[in-house]
Amino acid sequence: MSMHQAGIIEKKDFDVKPYYNQLSSRTTHLKDIFEIYYRYEISKEEKFVMTPGFLNFQDIKKGTVLANSNGADVVADHASRLFMPLYQNQGNDGFFAVRKIPKSFLLVSAFCRKHRIDKLLPLLPGISWKSKDKDVLRVNKRVARVFAKQLFHLMGYRSKTWNKEYLEVRNREAAARYNEYQNEAWFRAAFE
Template structure:
């Protein structure tokens, strides 16, 4: 039996389908940034399609609004970026605030945090967390993930580019926080903010994800093949893995202007002028592809640079992780456990220079904090709840990386 809970207006919950026992629990977020309403709209349209067509649901499907107040205002955020607050330290500080001290995004975080806690306490896994976003520039649709094999394997089912390494450059995204708890989590960037195609791509992605997870049966989703082709065509048949190699940061008070005409995945040559930052030209440091150039007033990321990840490197990383090679890292000079349970390493800066960053990446480690003498490296593989997903068809697929 299926029942749907839908609340009127801009409440936290878009809707909830509860189906039979034994299925997955899927949680879709829309509007974590208030100027990105496409995900919220897509969730509403898919939920409507499930209800009107009487489609049988296995497990649970949740739709959750992100920054409700910012969505109403049509702004990325009101007081601060909600998608930069999700660290244990920041969450505890927000919880410790008096009621009259809470900023808008503090309240949004506490509300979402409570919803997530309730879902994890009352529902059964496997859990899938998917966060819908859009960009200020034109782009192919793409997936961003923290580099855990459960994220890789599930993401590879979709015919769009997959971006690794975002957690190394951003502090406090919602999905990184969820990944630290060991759950599968991915972000889907569906297109430019104002394009209808961004809504359509999110709808297609959501239907595919619901089928791939086992929440819906493929035969019950009319036009399933069409949704796949839609994403494949929108992505121009680009389903490669890419690695972020550079982020251009912006701080409050800076004057940043991205040169017009760039879109994500455009190839740029070394020395090409990309932007103007505090009246100085910003040049591409090497031949690469530009990624998420900023064409809006709010934001802390001017642009990123990415490069394609060779398939051989992906397969080597799988092998090294399966034979538990990362566990041997602390025997090296200058490397010690900062938190063995969380898979966090403390690496001497000299050792880090000797052991090239790509090697740590192969083993699943990413920089999270750098001080004068030491680098803190974290691994999503160490905390990933692989057993929760080990029975799924996509996890057992040996051809997947």
């Protein structure tokens, strides 16, 4: 389905409808959009075993034992939803924690990104571009305390790095392969 959506497989070559229907029937209760905010990474020497029975997008209460790592319980430190619990013996993603993104946040974010509002941020005191590529903003720490990280998140900035004086946030979309995707229907639809 992903290859069809990306335009790699044409509709005439592969009937994706049964697979979309199957996915849709199993996710009727999930019409929301989620973001991953936590990833449990399994280290090379770690003996990790997921607690049996968890499902994708299952609500998890604080204190729930999610897995066992080297003989110690891995416990949810707050209520969340579990995503992609690892039940096979390969990979280093133990599980992810996800949260719902409010629709109002998505609408404001889409507006800001479509109209490139982030390009105005360096006009504010204490905010500047790190390089000519304009993909990383440097934010003075005093200014960063006033501007909540959600503001930068809203405009597509992630990968926050702190040093002595600055918070640096990277724009994922500036680093994306725009030229490769600009003619794809799914990409154009995001900016209409």
